[in-house]
Amino acid sequence: METKQMAMRARQAAYEMANLNAGIRNAALMGIADALDRNSQALFEANRTDLVRSQADGLATSLLKRLKFDQEKLSEVVSGLHSLVGLPDPIGRTQLATRLDAGLELYRVSCPIGVIGVIFESRPDALVQISGLAVKSGNAILLKGGSEAMETNRLLAKVINEAGCQFGLPDGWIGLMETREAVGQLLAMDDEIDLLIPRGSNEFVRYIMDNTRIPVLGHADGVCHLYIDRACDPEMAITVAMDSKTQYVAVCNAVETILIHSALSEKLLPELAKALRDAGVQIYGCQRTCAAINCDPVSDWHTEYLDCQVSIRLVDSADEAIEHINRYGSGHTEAIVTAQEETARHFLSHVDSGNVFWNCSTRFSDGFRYGFGAEVGISTSKIHARGPVGLDGLMTYQYRLLGHGQIVGEYAGGQKKFIHEPIDRDYPL
Amino acid sequence: METKQMAMRARQAAYEMANLNAGIRNAALMGIADALDRNSQALFEANRTDLVRSQADGLATSLLKRLKFDQEKLSEVVSGLHSLVGLPDPIGRTQLATRLDAGLELYRVSCPIGVIGVIFESRPDALVQISGLAVKSGNAILLKGGSEAMETNRLLAKVINEAGCQFGLPDGWIGLMETREAVGQLLAMDDEIDLLIPRGSNEFVRYIMDNTRIPVLGHADGVCHLYIDRACDPEMAITVAMDSKTQYVAVCNAVETILIHSALSEKLLPELAKALRDAGVQIYGCQRTCAAINCDPVSDWHTEYLDCQVSIRLVDSADEAIEHINRYGSGHTEAIVTAQEETARHFLSHVDSGNVFWNCSTRFSDGFRYGFGAEVGISTSKIHARGPVGLDGLMTYQYRLLGHGQIVGEYAGGQKKFIHEPIDRDYPL
Numbered sequence: 001m002e003t004k005q006m007a008m009r010a011r012q013a014a015y016e017m018a019n020l021n022a023g024i025r026n027a028a029l030m031g032i033a034d035a036l037d038r039n040s041q042a043l044f045e046a047n048r049t050d051l052v053r054s055q056a057d058g059l060a061t062s063l064l065k066r067l068k069f070d071q072e073k074l075s076e077v078v079s080g081l082h083s084l085v086g087l088p089d090p091i092g093r094t095q096l097a098t099r100l101d102a103g104l105e106l107y108r109v110s111c112p113i114g115v116i117g118v119i120f121e122s123r124p125d126a127l128v129q130i131s132g133l134a135v136k137s138g139n140a141i142l143l144k145g146g147s148e149a150m151e152t153n154r155l156l157a158k159v160i161n162e163a164g165c166q167f168g169l170p171d172g173w174i175g176l177m178e179t180r181e182a183v184g185q186l187l188a189m190d191d192e193i194d195l196l197i198p199r200g201s202n203e204f205v206r207y208i209m210d211n212t213r214i215p216v217l218g219h220a221d222g223v224c225h226l227y228i229d230r231a232c233d234p235e236m237a238i239t240v241a242m243d244s245k246t247q248y249v250a251v252c253n254a255v256e257t258i259l260i261h262s263a264l265s266e267k268l269l270p271e272l273a274k275a276l277r278d279a280g281v282q283i284y285g286c287q288r289t290c291a292a293i294n295c296d297p298v299s300d301w302h303t304e305y306l307d308c309q310v311s312i313r314l315v316d317s318a319d320e321a322i323e324h325i326n327r328y329g330s331g332h333t334e335a336i337v338t339a340q341e342e343t344a345r346h347f348l349s350h351v352d353s354g355n356v357f358w359n360c361s362t363r364f365s366d367g368f369r370y371g372f373g374a375e376v377g378i379s380t381s382k383i384h385a386r387g388p389v390g391l392d393g394l395m396t397y398q399y400r401l402l403g404h405g406q407i408v409g410e411y412a413g414g415q416k417k418f419i420h421e422p423i424d425r426d427y428p429l
Numbered sequence: 430m431e432t433k434q435m436a437m438r439a440r441q442a443a444y445e446m447a448n449l450n451a452g453i454r455n456a457a458l459m460g461i462a463d464a465l466d467r468n469s470q471a472l473f474e475a476n477r478t479d480l481v482r483s484q485a486d487g488l489a490t491s492l493l494k495r496l497k498f499d500q501e502k503l504s505e506v507v508s509g510l511h512s513l514v515g516l517p518d519p520i521g522r523t524q525l526a527t528r529l530d531a532g533l534e535l536y537r538v539s540c541p542i543g544v545i546g547v548i549f550e551s552r553p554d555a556l557v558q559i560s561g562l563a564v565k566s567g568n569a570i571l572l573k574g575g576s577e578a579m580e581t582n583r584l585l586a587k588v589i590n591e592a593g594c595q596f597g598l599p600d601g602w603i604g605l606m607e608t609r610e611a612v613g614q615l616l617a618m619d620d621e622i623d624l625l626i627p628r629g630s631n632e633f634v635r636y637i638m639d640n641t642r643i644p645v646l647g648h649a650d651g652v653c654h655l656y657i658d659r660a661c662d663p664e665m666a667i668t669v670a671m672d673s674k675t676q677y678v679a680v681c682n683a684v685e686t687i688l689i690h691s692a693l694s695e696k697l698l699p700e701l702a703k704a705l706r707d708a709g710v711q712i713y714g715c716q717r718t719c720a721a722i723n724c725d726p727v728s729d730w731h732t733e734y735l736d737c738q739v740s741i742r743l744v745d746s747a748d749e750a751i752e753h754i755n756r757y758g759s760g761h762t763e764a765i766v767t768a769q770e771e772t773a774r775h776f777l778s779h780v781d782s783g784n785v786f787w788n789c790s791t792r793f794s795d796g797f798r799y800g801f802g803a804e805v806g807i808s809t810s811k812i813h814a815r816g817p818v819g820l821d822g823l824m825t826y827q828y829r830l831l832g833h834g835q836i837v838g839e840y841a842g843g844q845k846k847f848i849h850e851p852i853d854r855d856y857p858l
Binding site: 360 | 624
C-alpha cells in the first residue's frame with residue numbers, strides 16, 4: 001500500500017481507536033500477546049532469515065545481537081503486553097472541571113494524540129512494545145523498521161494487526177512501511193502524523209530530529225554528570241560514582257563526566273581513580289586531574305562515551321559544577337553527592353535537566369524504576385514531556401464545554417457574569 | 430548588543446529567574462505596573478512618533494489602530510499586571526511524589542521552561558502582556574517587535590527592564606531586538622530559545638511556524654465550525670449561530686462554516702439566512718444551500734474569513750458533519766446544537782479539535798472566559814498545550830530524586846526491590 005494511503009487510513013482509524021472502551025483495548029492486548037505466543041516458531045524462523053542475511057551482509061555483532069528475536073525476547077515483550085493491561089486507562093480522565101456559569105460546564109478530558117509515527121533500527125522487540133503502548137493509549141501507529149529486520153517486522157506486524165482487528169481494533173490502526181523511501185515520506189507527513197518516536201542510535205535520533213517538522217519524543221544525547229561535593233561521605237561518593245558509570249555503560253543514563261570538588265583531589269580522587277581503573281574504565285581529566293592521577297587530557301566535555309571511559313574535572317565550588325553541567329550537559333540526568341541539604345537544594349534547583357538526583361545513582365532515571373509501569377521513552381525536551389515518559393506522553397486533552405444555548409454576547413454586554421467555580425464531578429457524557 | 434550575546438544573557442538570567450521566590454516576582458510585577466503609569470506621558474509621546482511615521486509610510490488604518498498605545502491601552506495592561514499578581518505561583522508545585530524505596534523519594538516539580546522568544550507585529554501592548562507573563566512564570570524573554578512600533582517598544586522595554594531589575598529581577602531577564610536581521614536570528618537559535626510565541630496575523634504565524642525548529646505555541650488558522658443537528662431547538666440554534674458568527678468577526682474563535690442537517694433546509698436554513706443577511710453577513714453555500722436560499726457557491730471550505738462572511742453546507746448526518754470538520758477544520762473550536770445527548774456525546778468525542786462545545790457559542794473558547802486568569806495564547810497543536818493556554822503553558826517540570834546513597838546495582842541484582850508507593854507530602858527542599 002502506498003505510504004500516503006496508509007497514513008490516511010491510520011488517521012481514520014485513530015478516531016475510532018480513541019472511542020474504543022478500555023475493555024476492548026485490553027482484550028486486544030491479551031489477544032496480541034496470545035497470537036505472538038502461538039506464532040512463535042514462525043517468528044523465530046523469519047528472524048533467522050534476517051539474521052543469516054544480515055550476517056552475510058556483514059552487520060556488526062552488536063547490531064546482530066539487537067536484531068535477534070528469540071524465546072527470551074518474545075517472553076519479555078509478551079510479559080510487557082500483560083503488564084500494560086493492568087495499568088489504569090489513560091483515556092477520558094477529567095483533568096479539570098469548572099462551572100463557567102449556571103448550566104455552562106467546562107471539562108478538560110484526556111484523549112489520545114492521534115497518529116504516532118515510529119522509526120526504529122534493528123530491534124524487532126521495539127515494534128511489539130510500541131504497538132502495545134499504542135493500543136493501551138488509543139493511538140494509531142505507522143511504523144518503519146530497519147531493512148535488516150524486514151522479515152521479522154513484517155510477520156510481527158501481520159500477527160499483531162490481525163489479532164488486534166479480531167478483538168475489535170479498527171482496520172488500519174497499525175501500518176508497516178517497508179520501502180526505502182518510506183523514512184523520508186514519514187518525516188514529511190506533518191499533516192498526518194502527530195508525534196514521532198525514533199528508537200535507535202544517537203546519530204539516528206539526531207538525524208530524525210534534524211529532518212522533520214513533526215514533534216519528536218526522545219533524546220539524542222545523554223551526557224550525564226555526577227558532582228561530588230566537598231562535604232560528602234567518601235564511601236557513598238565512590239559507590240554512587242561506580243554504579244553511575246559502570247553498572248551498565250552503554251545506556252543514556254550512565255555518567256560521562258564526574259565533577260569533583262578540588263578539596264578532594266588528594267584523597268578521594270585517587271581512590272575513585274583506582275576503583276574506576278580496577279573496573280576497566282579509562283579516565284580522561286582536566287589539567288589538575290591529569291596532574292593528580294596521571295591520566296590523558298579530555299578532548300571534549302560534550303562527549304557521550306557509552307563505554308568504559310569517563311571524564312573527570314576538578315571544580316572549586318558547586319556553582320562551578322552547575323555552570324559546567326548547564327553548559328556541556330544534554331539536559332538528561334545529573335546527580336550530586338553531598339551531606340549538606342542547602343548545597344543539594346541549590347544544585348537541584350539550578351541544574352536545568354529533566355532529572356536531578358541527590359545522593360543516588362544517575363542510573364535510576366528510567367520509567368520502570370520511577371514506577372510508571374510503561375516507558376514510551378526518555379525526553380530531553382522541555383516541551384510536552386520531560387524525563388522518562390510513561391503512557392501520558394501519548395496523550396493530549398480536549399476542552400469540552402456543555403451549555404444550554406449560552407452566547408458570548410450576553411457576557412460581553414454585562415447581562416451575565418462568569419462565576420468560574422470548580423465542579424466536583426467527572427465529565428458526564 | 431548583539432543578538433547572540435543577548436540570548437546568552439537571557440539563558441543565564443533564566444536560571445536566576447527560576448529561583449526567585451514568588452514575593453520578588455510579584456513585587457516586580459507591581460513595580461513594573463507603577464513604572465508604566467509614571468512614564469505614561471513619555472510612552473504616549475514615543476507612540477505618537479511611531480504613529481506619525483507609520484501614517485506617513487502609508488500603514489493601513491487597521492494596523493495604525495493596533496499600533497496605538499494610549500491611556501486606554503495602558504490602563505488595560507496595567508490592570509493585567511495587577512491581576513497576574515493575584516494568581517497562584519506556578520513555580521515549585523509538586524505534581525507527583527513517589528517513594529521508590531525506603532529513603533529514596535521521587536518528586537516531579539513544576540519549573541519555568543527557560544527562555545521564551547516572542548515575535549509580535551504592531552501591538553505594543555503585547556510586549557507588556559508577555560513580559561508580565563514571563564515574570565509571573567519565572568522565564569526570561571527575548572522580544573522582537575515590528576519596526577513600525579520601534580520607539581514605543583524601545584521605551585516600554587526600557588521602563589519594564591529597569592523596574593524589574595530594581596525589584597530584584599536579574600540583569601538580562603528581558604531583551605529587545607531591533608535589527609532587521611533579528612527575526613531570522615531568533616528563529617535560528619534553537620539552542621538558546623526553548624519556546625517561541627508569535628503574535629500577529631495568520632500569515633505571520635504561519636511564516637514563523639514554517640521557518641524554525643524551536644517549538645511554537647500558537648495557531649495560524651481558526652477555521653471553526655458549528656453543526657446544527659436535526660433534533661435541535663431552532664431558536665437556540667439561530668441564537669448560537671448568530672453569536673458565533675457575528676459577536677466579533679475578526680477573531681479566531683468566530684465561526685467560518687455552519688453545517689446544517691438537511692432536514693432543516695426548508696425552515697431553519699432560510700430563517701438563519703435571513704438573520705445573517707440582516708446582520709450584514711454574506712453567505713456562501715454548498716450546491717443544495719445555494720438552491721435553497723439563493724447564494725453564491727463556496728470556493729474553499731478551508732477559508733478563514735475573519736469577516737462578515739460565512740460558508741453553509743447541508744449534511745445528512747452528524748457523522749457527515751464530523752467528517753467535514755476533521756477534514757477542513759484547523760483543530761481550534763467546533764460546536765454542536767442538538768437536543769439529543771447521545772448525538773452530542775458522539776460529536777464531542779469524535780471531533781479532533783482542542784475545544785468542542787455542546788449548545789453554546791464557539792466564542793467561549795478563550796483563556797479568560799475559561800477562568801485561567803491569564804492567557805498565553807490559543808494552541809491548535811496537540812503537543813505540550815492545546816486550546817486556550819494559561820500560565821501552565823510557560824512551565825515544564827523536573828524529576829527530583831532524593832536518596833541516601835542508593836545504587837541501581839542492588840536493584841538489578843535483586844538484593845533490593847522497588848516499592849513505588851505515593852508520598853503524601855510536597856517536595857521538601
